[in-house]
Amino acid sequence: MSNTTAAAAQERLGLLRVLGPGHVWALGVGIVLVGEYMGWNFSVGKGGMIAGLVACWVAGLLYTCVAMIDSEVTSTVAAAGGQYAQAKHIVGPLMAFNVGLFLVMAYTMLEAANAITIGFLLDTVAGMLGHSGLNQKPFIILTILALAWLNYRGVLASLSFNFIITAFAFVAIIVLFLSVQFGASAVPLDFSAVSNEPLPYGWLGIVAALHFGLWYYLGIEGTCQAAEEVRSPARSLPFGTMAGIMTLLIAATLTWYVCSGLIPWEYLGNAGTPLFDAARVTGNSGLMVLLFIGTAFATTASANGCINDASRAWFSMGRDRYLPSWFGAVHPHYRTPYRSIVFLVPIALIFALGAPLDQVITFSILSGLLGYTFMTFNMVMFRRKWPLGTIKRGYVHPWHPLPALLLLLICGATYFAVFLGYGTQLIAMLSFYIIASLWFHFWRYRFVRRGDQFTMPWPRPIGY
Amino acid sequence: MDIWNYLEYAAWALSALVAAIMLLDMFRIDTTYDNELLTSSREGELELTQERHEL
Numbered sequence: 001m002s003n004t005t006a007a008a009a010q011e012r013l014g015l016l017r018v019l020g021p022g023h024v025w026a027l028g029v030g031i032v033l034v035g036e037y038m039g040w041n042f043s044v045g046k047g048g049m050i051a052g053l054v055a056c057w058v059a060g061l062l063y064t065c066v067a068m069i070d071s072e073v074t075s076t077v078a079a080a081g082g083q084y085a086q087a088k089h090i091v092g093p094l095m096a097f098n099v100g101l102f103l104v105m106a107y108t109m110l111e112a113a114n115a116i117t118i119g120f121l122l123d124t125v126a127g128m129l130g131h132s133g134l135n136q137k138p139f140i141i142l143t144i145l146a147l148a149w150l151n152y153r154g155v156l157a158s159l160s161f162n163f164i165i166t167a168f169a170f171v172a173i174i175v176l177f178l179s180v181q182f183g184a185s186a187v188p189l190d191f192s193a194v195s196n197e198p199l200p201y202g203w204l205g206i207v208a209a210l211h212f213g214l215w216y217y218l219g220i221e222g223t224c225q226a227a228e229e230v231r232s233p234a235r236s237l238p239f240g241t242m243a244g245i246m247t248l249l250i251a252a253t254l255t256w257y258v259c260s261g262l263i264p265w266e267y268l269g270n271a272g273t274p275l276f277d278a279a280r281v282t283g284n285s286g287l288m289v290l291l292f293i294g295t296a297f298a299t300t301a302s303a304n305g306c307i308n309d310a311s312r313a314w315f316s317m318g319r320d321r322y323l324p325s326w327f328g329a330v331h332p333h334y335r336t337p338y339r340s341i342v343f344l345v346p347i348a349l350i351f352a353l354g355a356p357l358d359q360v361i362t363f364s365i366l367s368g369l370l371g372y373t374f375m376t377f378n379m380v381m382f383r384r385k386w387p388l389g390t391i392k393r394g395y396v397h398p399w400h401p402l403p404a405l406l407l408l409l410i411c412g413a414t415y416f417a418v419f420l421g422y423g424t425q426l427i428a429m430l431s432f433y434i435i436a437s438l439w440f441h442f443w444r445y446r447f448v449r450r451g452d453q454f455t456m457p458w459p460r461p462i463g464y
Numbered sequence: 465m466d467i468w469n470y471l472e473y474a475a476w477a478l479s480a481l482v483a484a485i486m487l488l489d490m491f492r493i494d495t496t497y498d499n500e501l502l503t504s505s506r507e508g509e510l511e512l513t514q515e516r517h518e519l
Contacts, residue, residue, distance in 0.1 A: 012504040079507045131468040138475035145482040152486055228507075319505060329502040331493060342490055455508025 016335035018156045019230040024240025026163035030301035031219035036255040037298045043212035045269020047205025055213025063217035065407040067245040068397035071238035074224040075394025078233030081316025082224025097440045103313040106367035111306035112351035115143045165297035172294030177254045186283035189261030210417040216252040225309040234394025314340040376408040385461035
């Protein structure tokens with residue numbers, strides 16, 4: 001009997017445990033760094049230079065709270081699906097289903113937005129070289145398919161690739177900053193607008209800028225999705241996540257500084273590729289090439305990381321039968337969730353080819369924001385049910401419950417900011433999640449093996 | 465026709481090739497291996513063997 005059990009256990013397929021802290025860093029920063037290369041600058045358009053800087057740091061504070069909270073919970077709940085697995089163990093099945101959907105929607109739409117951006121970048125280059133009317137579709141489709149194939153073939157190769165291109169894109173920002181500081185730019189830094197037009201749209205401009213301030217850091221919580229594939233989750237996840245948020249705080253501040261100093265805020269607020277545009281303003285062709293490659297690499301790294309994360313969340317939900325169990329399959333050679341990776345490709349293509357970029361980005365931000373709101377009460381419930389000293393934690397974040405309360409406060413302000421600009425989309429998104437919740441509660445949950453979904457060998461929670 | 469037109473055709477061809485490789489491999493795996501084995505992954509296996517959650 002014991003031999004049969006052992007044989008069955010040996011035949012079990014699981015995801016491959018090959019990642020280290022560097023891969024976790026590459027996953028988190030790789031998804032996010034594209035936000036420094038584009039998108040954040042709309043915060044300057046909403047409220048001016050000062051509002052852009054306030055949004056940068058307030059969003060930085062929000063994401064520092066996210067990184068600290070995530071590091072503590074994930075170092076304890078080391079399972080693919082990240083926040084989905086956390087919600088399942090700490091809050092309950094309906095919350096877990098919603099969090100899983102938030103993750104899949106946020107990452108799939110971000111992947112689509114990145115593919116659209118790569119098409120736009122190639123169109124820009126073709127235009128600069130004298131070719132007008134480039135058909136962007138084949139390049140968008142190739143980006144999504146090639147990265148899906150890389151993810152299909154194995155997590156080690158895909159995240160090692162992410163590490164290299166993300167590190168290049170980060171170093172490119174540092175080189176631009178140092179070059180401008182040491183006189184490589186034909187145009188000097190000019191911050192006169194800070195005193196001449198500090199807040200062109202008043203204090204409301206700062207609130208409105210918050211929406212796009214998230215773009216500097218959106219996705220750092222994606223490090224949790226690697227939980228089941230790292231060699232030492234309790235060590236690697238907190239280390240990779242905290243190193244990631246520190247990298248992003250540096251990159252975000254340098255980006256604001258260089259771009260705001262080189263580009264007039266009225267133009268910066270509408271620029272498509274602000275860091276590349278800043279390099280063009282310097283008149284230095286070496287910097288232009290460097291920042292163009294940095295933009296392309298950051299975009300590719302983000303799409304690659306998004307495929308990794310969305311597929312892990314979808315796979316976890318399939319494995320628990322929150323979705324058809326067919327999605328819970330692991331490739332016997334590559335040890336990746338191959339059916340989930342393939343299934344999400346056409347969904348990403350539909351968004352990339354059929355929806356405008358700003359709508360795709362907004363839906364991605366909204367799904368992310370709903371996930372951050374969940375983290376606040378998830379953290380409070382986690383500490384209440386399993387106080388410090390009852391289970392082993394890889395990392396304990398300081399000043400609890402202050403980070404959770406701060407996160408909730410900033411989430412509330414950001415909902416208001418999103419409502420100001422995209423109220424219809426906010427209501428549409430909430431309606432979608434309510435309908436999906438009703439479907440799960442009244443139909444899908446009957447297929448879930450209720451006893452099997454709670455896998456952590458924890459003691460009984462306080463109060464139960 | 466310039467180089468960008470050729471690149472467009474190359475991108476279409478590569479996309480079709482990558483999609484075909486991925487789908488064929490998926491079909492081969494699904495028809496070669498038992499679905500019970502492919503979906504045998506369970507959450508928390510590491511927890512049971514390595515992470516004791518004991519202080």
